[in-house]
Amino acid sequence: MKHLCGPDSGWVLRVPDKAKKAKFVGSYDGGWVAAIRGCELVLVNLFSLVTRVAGASGWTTQGCAGFHHKLFSDIAFCNGDLYALKLFHKEVIKFKISMKEDGTPMITAAYELSIQICDGPTRHDDHVPYYKYIVELQGKLLIAVRAWWLSNHEPFFKVFQLVNTETVEAYDQKWEEVTSLGNYVLFLGKVRSKAVQVPVGMERRGLERNHIYYSQITCPREKELPGDEVYSVTSDNGDRMYCKKDQIIGDGLERTGYYIMGWDNSAMWLDPPSL
Secondary structure: OOEEOOOOHHHOEEOOHHHOOOEEEEEEOOOEEEEEEOOEEEEEEOOOOOEEEOOOOOOEEOOOOOOOOOOEEEEEEEOOEEEEEEOOOOOEEEEEEEEOOOOOEEEEEEEEOOEOOOOOOOOOOOOOOOOEEEEEEOOEEEEEEEEOOOOOOOOEEEEEEEEEOOOOOOOOEEEEEEOOOOOEEEEEOOOOOEEEEOOOOHHHHOOOOOEEEEEEEOOOOOOOOOOOOOEEEEOOOOOEEEEEEOOOOOOOOEEEEEEEOOOOOOOOOOOOOOO
């Protein structure tokens, strides 16, 4: 059973019947999700209940030798270009996009960016996953990295933006830490990450500016709630999710996690038409 949950417990509602048995594989602004239903790819709006069958036309590539069959952990569009974060690596690939005469997109070039590596400290005996997501914010490419940034603190997300370096440096670009998102928030997750501007009045519904909201699965052994959660949701078949705020670090950002209990489940961020 799928549920839609928001920054406070008042946002919990059930997914419409037509989407219950579909596998969500992506989402877009305004409440749209891409879902696999049987052997069919469909687009469903979870708020208006409009359903569309995805078309057969797709993207093509030209002049991208060396990047076919590569695996990527995340992608983001920024200033008309497509960026991809390579799976199990730290490299970022930039794809140039143009349009064919029939209006379908085509990738015409791809190259690896010369970037100073952005990595956090790790522990050799630790099994905590170190997530990395890329997202566009006001024309800037950001990367959010979860790691052991402080030795006496649980892993948490730091955010960096891609900036140009001085000409005398070894790299063309580098990741520079971001300590304020202004009136924006970041939603981070394995299926979709997005920066969203918080409209006036949305604070009353639990959405806080200058905040990171992230989804994360827990280990299969976790059966009990931590006890300090903001709220929790239990589905009809017993699956559970809980919302928990991170301890304040003092770096200018605050963080809230949505924990999906067990590795058999996952979460996807979806912003409604009014956001």
